Amino acid sequence: MSLAVVPSQIVALRRAAVLPALPKAKASRTASATAPRSLLSAAFAPLAVRAVWVHAARTLGAALLALYLAFQLQLDTPYSAMTTVMIVANPVQGMILQKSLYRFGGTLVGGVAAVTLFALFAQAPVLFLIGLALWMALCTGASTLLRGFRSYGAVLAGYTVALIAMPAVDNPDAIFTLTMARLSVVFLGIASSALVGALFTGRTAERDLDLLFRGLLKDLVSGSRIALRPGQSGSLRPLRRAIGARLGGLDDAIRFAAAETPRVTARAPALRDASAAMLGVLSSGPSLTELLAQQEDADPLLADWLGAADSLLAQAQDHLARHDDDAVVQAALGLGRLRRDLEATMEGAGPASLTPELIGVADRLADFIGEIERCLLGLPHPETQEGASRVLRNANFLDWSWAAKNAARAGLTVLIAGAIWFGTAWSSGAIMMTGVIPNIGLFALRERPSEAVIDFVWGVCAAAALGLFYLLWVLPQITDFPLLALWLAPPLIFGAAAATTPRLMFFALGFVVFFITLVAPSNPMVYDPAGFLNNALALIAGSALTALAYRLILPVDARMLRRHLLIDLQRDLHAVLRGRKAMRAEEWESRMHDRMRLLTARLRGANIGGDAPLRSGFDAIRLGRDILRLRALLGSDPEALAIARRGVAPMAEGKSRSAALKALDESVDAMRALDLRPEGGAQAARAEAILKSIAAIYAHRSRFFQQAAKS
Numbered sequence: 001m002s003l004a005v006v007p008s009q010i011v012a013l014r015r016a017a018v019l020p021a022l023p024k025a026k027a028s029r030t031a032s033a034t035a036p037r038s039l040l041s042a043a044f045a046p047l048a049v050r051a052v053w054v055h056a057a058r059t060l061g062a063a064l065l066a067l068y069l070a071f072q073l074q075l076d077t078p079y080s081a082m083t084t085v086m087i088v089a090n091p092v093q094g095m096i097l098q099k100s101l102y103r104f105g106g107t108l109v110g111g112v113a114a115v116t117l118f119a120l121f122a123q124a125p126v127l128f129l130i131g132l133a134l135w136m137a138l139c140t141g142a143s144t145l146l147r148g149f150r151s152y153g154a155v156l157a158g159y160t161v162a163l164i165a166m167p168a169v170d171n172p173d174a175i176f177t178l179t180m181a182r183l184s185v186v187f188l189g190i191a192s193s194a195l196v197g198a199l200f201t202g203r204t205a206e207r208d209l210d211l212l213f214r215g216l217l218k219d220l221v222s223g224s225r226i227a228l229r230p231g232q233s234g235s236l237r238p239l240r241r242a243i244g245a246r247l248g249g250l251d252d253a254i255r256f257a258a259a260e261t262p263r264v265t266a267r268a269p270a271l272r273d274a275s276a277a278m279l280g281v282l283s284s285g286p287s288l289t290e291l292l293a294q295q296e297d298a299d300p301l302l303a304d305w306l307g308a309a310d311s312l313l314a315q316a317q318d319h320l321a322r323h324d325d326d327a328v329v330q331a332a333l334g335l336g337r338l339r340r341d342l343e344a345t346m347e348g349a350g351p352a353s354l355t356p357e358l359i360g361v362a363d364r365l366a367d368f369i370g371e372i373e374r375c376l377l378g379l380p381h382p383e384t385q386e387g388a389s390r391v392l393r394n395a396n397f398l399d400w401s402w403a404a405k406n407a408a409r410a411g412l413t414v415l416i417a418g419a420i421w422f423g424t425a426w427s428s429g430a431i432m433m434t435g436v437i438p439n440i441g442l443f444a445l446r447e448r449p450s451e452a453v454i455d456f457v458w459g460v461c462a463a464a465a466l467g468l469f470y471l472l473w474v475l476p477q478i479t480d481f482p483l484l485a486l487w488l489a490p491p492l493i494f495g496a497a498a499a500t501t502p503r504l505m506f507f508a509l510g511f512v513v514f515f516i517t518l519v520a521p522s523n524p525m526v527y528d529p530a531g532f533l534n535n536a537l538a539l540i541a542g543s544a545l546t547a548l549a550y551r552l553i554l555p556v557d558a559r560m561l562r563r564h565l566l567i568d569l570q571r572d573l574h575a576v577l578r579g580r581k582a583m584r585a586e587e588w589e590s591r592m593h594d595r596m597r598l599l600t601a602r603l604r605g606a607n608i609g610g611d612a613p614l615r616s617g618f619d620a621i622r623l624g625r626d627i628l629r630l631r632a633l634l635g636s637d638p639e640a641l642a643i644a645r646r647g648v649a650p651m652a653e654g655k656s657r658s659a660a661l662k663a664l665d666e667s668v669d670a671m672r673a674l675d676l677r678p679e680g681g682a683q684a685a686r687a688e689a690i691l692k693s694i695a696a697i698y699a700h701r702s703r704f705f706q707q708a709a710k711s
Helices: 007-015 031-048 050-073 079-088 093-121 125-145 148-168 172-200 204-227 233-247 250-260 262-293 300-321 325-348 356-376 400-424 429-442 449-477 481-498 505-519 529-552 558-578 585-605 612-633 638-652 657-674 681-700 702-710
Strands: none
Touching (some): 031 050, 050 172, 050 481, 079 172, 079 481, 093 250, 125 148, 125 429, 204 250, 300 356, 400 429, 400 558, 481 505, 558 585, 558 612
16 A cells, blocks of 8 residues: 555545645634534545545446456455555556556565565574565665655565565465465456556546646746846745645656656656756745845846846746647747847946846846746647756655664564564464554655554454454355445445545545455355454554554654754755765755755644744755856856855855855955956856855855754
8 A cells, every 4th residue: 555645646636626625624712612523524525526436436446347357367365456456546547557557566576575585584484574574674765765656666565575475474385376366466456447547537647737737837937927026035935835845746747647648758858857947946036036126226228138028927927828838838938038148148248338236137037037948848849849858857855864764663663563473472463464564664654654553543443343244244145246346335435535535544545455355355255253353353453563663663753854854954055065076956956845845744744833944945945056056157267166165165164154254255356356357257247146145145044054064
């Protein structure tokens, strides 16, 4: 089960306007009396939407198809094919295909690992347990570093070993047969889900990508017009945060849609380049509006530049609203011409024609509209494919510390669960392990994993209660597959629908997966109430042990994760300040924005208010971007580059605020003297403006940046 990826179902449904926004709690003197009713209403309100039940019906059809085919093929565990369908279920066909691919790949890798461990340690249970713990730790750590369905595939490779190996404990010679049986049912479930999705779902991933991308473009163009007005950085702040949060899902949306149709595959380089440029717009916009606010006199030339940029953005905004892609692309190409005119003006300018201040504004404006141009060229158009392969994928932040903690927790929990099994000689200990191992990996990426696991445990308890009723009173009366399908339909369709709602999804996953596992419909059916109760108790105990492990073994603290992310932001900024190794500005910036997305999610998960950490993070991105731009600008001018390095050196060394600002002021003065040179004067003027911007940002967040030098 991919618990980390399940919210993508909710996003997909809500993006298509088929799920309502969650209701907000209202303050009231009678809040305590109405709280239970409000919670129930909030939990079940999304189930009133027709599209949720349409998705659930499709999932049910695929699950029953998988079970029927497994019966016809006489597979050993036919119900596992149905479980696979429930796990990969998604309202978006592209997501089904992507998740199915990584599920099969993870199962294959896990099967190879299971056979290898049994081949090495079949006669040494303790060594086998240690090997299993190390493998699960490795896979859990890898899933923390990866994103989306890659993360799911990694953790699946870990717990597949338990799902294959535990049934083979009493019969090691059957390990290869069990591995092939597992691969067979997983492949059958994937094929059934893909077939039903292709017939009844449609290419919704491409549509969702189009909605997301166009929505981001509209908001960016609207915000860009605000940025052209002096002193509007405060107005840009909430818009920048909202766009940054939505931008985090764009790369995944591109992959899902590319899996669904070759049209998106062809556009993927341009889309990823546009995604990287959107990060540049978020960073460069505040710097431009703050620089415009510092201009004391209205310069006619500057007014012409701003007027031309605003006119082109207004055209793009209007054409985006009318879905006229050709006209939007033409507006983008117009922005490109304006950018080149600005660069040509700066290159040919002398002290008599343009002031250093005006050159600085022109530099900022050219950088800003260049990023907007790249964003708009992500729309489908023949001219957008030229030169669009510069950025193929946004860089992700690799949180090695969090990965190490998740890996250590997973390994220790497997060892503790194994010690309980061996120490008590519990006959259902192997089943308990299958309740522990998947959950200790799947919930590791949650901000509050122990709470999510508790919801999951309640789902398992509900599955056990209903499953016992089915085993004793329902299944003995069933004589054919249509009647079996009729009785299985209510719990399965409820589980598929509830899994799309935020408040019920973990309960629903525990319920639907373990209802199928415990009832275990097979042909012929086996009725063993005592075995059922033992297995149910073992699964509940394993899930409860997982919840306890999350509370006691390296417990997840969202506040601690927030501090850790801020420290990593500071370290990456310090690496830029020191400049000891070359780095691509776009890669660095996208990695920093990825951290900001994680920081926003963790603040939300911990219910931590306040904008100070977010403002500090965005200012760190702006400062780092300016320093990287400064080095790129002065790369061919050793004299000016040396002056710039002296200016930022005190910041890198963690000197006092006054010392750092003094060094920056001295660099500005020295750069101004270079403006008078016959060659490179305009370049020095641009560098002077960037140094002033660096000084302004540093003065505002000096304490945070000093901590960066000490981190």
